[in-house]
Amino acid sequence: MAQQASDNTMLIDALFDIFRNHGYEGTTISLLSEVTGLQKSSLYHHFPAGKEDMLKAVVGYVSLQIHQNIIAPLLNTQSKPEKRFSNMIATIKAFYNDGRKNCLLNVLNLGEAKAEIKKLQNDDYCAWLDALTQLSIEVGISQQEATEWAERFLIVIEGALVIQRLTSNKQVFEKQMEYEQKQFHKFLNQ
Amino acid sequence: MAQQASDNTMLIDALFDIFRNHGYEGTTISLLSEVTGLQKSSLYHHFPAGKEDMLKAVVGYVSLQIHQNIIAPLLNTQSKPEKRFSNMIATIKAFYNDGRKNCLLNVLNLGEAKAEIKKLQNDDYCAWLDALTQLSIEVGISQQEATEWAERFLIVIEGALVIQRLTSNKQVFEKQMEYEQKQFHKFLNQ
DNA sequence: TGAATTGTACCGAATGTTCGGTATATTGAC
DNA sequence: GTCAATATACCGAACATTCGGTACAATTCA
Numbered sequence: 001m002a003q004q005a006s007d008n009t010m011l012i013d014a015l016f017d018i019f020r021n022h023g024y025e026g027t028t029i030s031l032l033s034e035v036t037g038l039q040k041s042s043l044y045h046h047f048p049a050g051k052e053d054m055l056k057a058v059v060g061y062v063s064l065q066i067h068q069n070i071i072a073p074l075l076n077t078q079s080k081p082e083k084r085f086s087n088m089i090a091t092i093k094a095f096y097n098d099g100r101k102n103c104l105l106n107v108l109n110l111g112e113a114k115a116e117i118k119k120l121q122n123d124d125y126c127a128w129l130d131a132l133t134q135l136s137i138e139v140g141i142s143q144q145e146a147t148e149w150a151e152r153f154l155i156v157i158e159g160a161l162v163i164q165r166l167t168s169n170k171q172v173f174e175k176q177m178e179y180e181q182k183q184f185h186k187f188l189n190q
Numbered sequence: 191m192a193q194q195a196s197d198n199t200m201l202i203d204a205l206f207d208i209f210r211n212h213g214y215e216g217t218t219i220s221l222l223s224e225v226t227g228l229q230k231s232s233l234y235h236h237f238p239a240g241k242e243d244m245l246k247a248v249v250g251y252v253s254l255q256i257h258q259n260i261i262a263p264l265l266n267t268q269s270k271p272e273k274r275f276s277n278m279i280a281t282i283k284a285f286y287n288d289g290r291k292n293c294l295l296n297v298l299n300l301g302e303a304k305a306e307i308k309k310l311q312n313d314d315y316c317a318w319l320d321a322l323t324q325l326s327i328e329v330g331i332s333q334q335e336a337t338e339w340a341e342r343f344l345i346v347i348e349g350a351l352v353i354q355r356l357t358s359n360k361q362v363f364e365k366q367m368e369y370e371q372k373q374f375h376k377f378l379n380q
Numbered sequence: 381t382g383a384a385t386t387g388t389a390c391c392g393a394a395t396g397t398t399c400g401g402t403a404t405a406t407t408g409a410c
Numbered sequence: 411g412t413c414a415a416t417a418t419a420c421c422g423a424a425c426a427t428t429c430g431g432t433a434c435a436a437t438t439c440a
Contacts (some may be wrong), residue, residue, distance in 0.1 A: 022215075023213060023215060023216070024216075025212075025213065025215040025216040026213075026214075026215040028428080028429070028430085029429080029430060029431080030428085030429085030430095036280045038386085039386060039387060039388090040387095040389090040430090040431080041386060041387070041433095042385070042386055044430095044431070044432080045384085045385065046341065050235070050430065050431065051430065051431090070372060078404080099404085102233070103352075105352065105356055106296065106352045107227040109352065109355045109356055110211075110212070110216065110296075110297055118356075121356065122356060122357060122358075125353075125356055125357065126357075145438090148369075151362070152346070152369075154349075154353060155340070155346055155349035155350050155352075155353050155362075155366065156345060156346065156349055157349065158348065158349040158352040158353060159344075159345035159346055159347065159348040159349025159350070159352070160345050160349070162293075162295065162296045162299070162345075162348040162349070162352070163315075163341070163344060163345050166295055166299060166308075166311060166312060166315055167315065167316075168312075168313060172341070172345075176342070176345065178402085179338075179342075218394085218395070218396085219395075219396055220394085220395085220396095221398080222412075228419095228421090229420070229421050229422075230396085230397080230421090231397090231398080231420075231421060231422075231423090232419070232420050232421065234397070234398075235418085235419065235420070235421095236419090240397065241396065277403085340388090346390095360397065
């Protein structure tokens, strides 16, 4: 990290990057200190309740990002559905660095995450699912089909991230996203 | 664990269950000791190189299971393709306990697992992918479509496991498997 | 100045690991 | 067959290290 921002967005972002790559148990305070350039005391100054506090901050930060950059734009009926969908795809690609970055959801569900955190993540997932469902209904899909499509879309995201990590094939994630793009266009022309 | 088996299959199976549920960093020797009923020093008797040795044994064991119970049956042209596919689905469901058990692949990719382990897992994945591709080609799908379908199938497995863990909805995994069944039958009747 | 921030030193607990030793089963020589 | 020698499985107690976390003085910055 270069310099600390007056708000600690940059700090949280750095923590986020470590947690998503090492998981909770795999993330040590020493590592956080090393990567952020802050001493342990400084980290504990920012997060008095310690490691779990840092994770909570990260999860909350990510939740905000998702709502602002993914869910809200999806529900904004001022632009066309296809535009909203492709915008989301672009946002997702950036968020996961074209599949090179893990999903915090996946990472934290290993081992048992705290109930509070799990609930927050579950809520985010449901919100995203609902937004996707609504979008597809908007383009004329039946309720039934819509929810199934939305669920499968999110499943494919998580699965593609796992497989890409495994194979080190950098195109797995992008290929799936392109496939989803095509699928959505089929919805439009039917 | 009840009593030690003369071979240590039962032991490894117990270790497997812990690693897949807690990840590598989240798995402690104390926990392994507790669950297996063996003292820590006894575990080191069986696996002199320690924790990583235990993981290697588990990964090797799982690899064998996959080849014997999934890949070999898939390639066995003596039974019908649809039968082989549905048998595989049944095996998978059992292996993942209807989606309640994690995939070791997913769990270990956090942090960096040892190269040797990663290579073994990657090979298993590729073997499974190839077997699926071959099966779908056998029922008349084009090479191109076949590889894409196979890849997506494995992606959906991993993704469904992640989402089911997140939502605690016990039908996510099974629903996706049923969907894949239907998809495969469409291949047959086309 | 005074308050926010950081550096240094430290702690108890938990981590993975090793050691010395025991009990039982298996083997080998006589 | 007998009895020593070996091999295997296991255990309790300690090992060195690292963990997350704390206390407090030094520093920075307003």
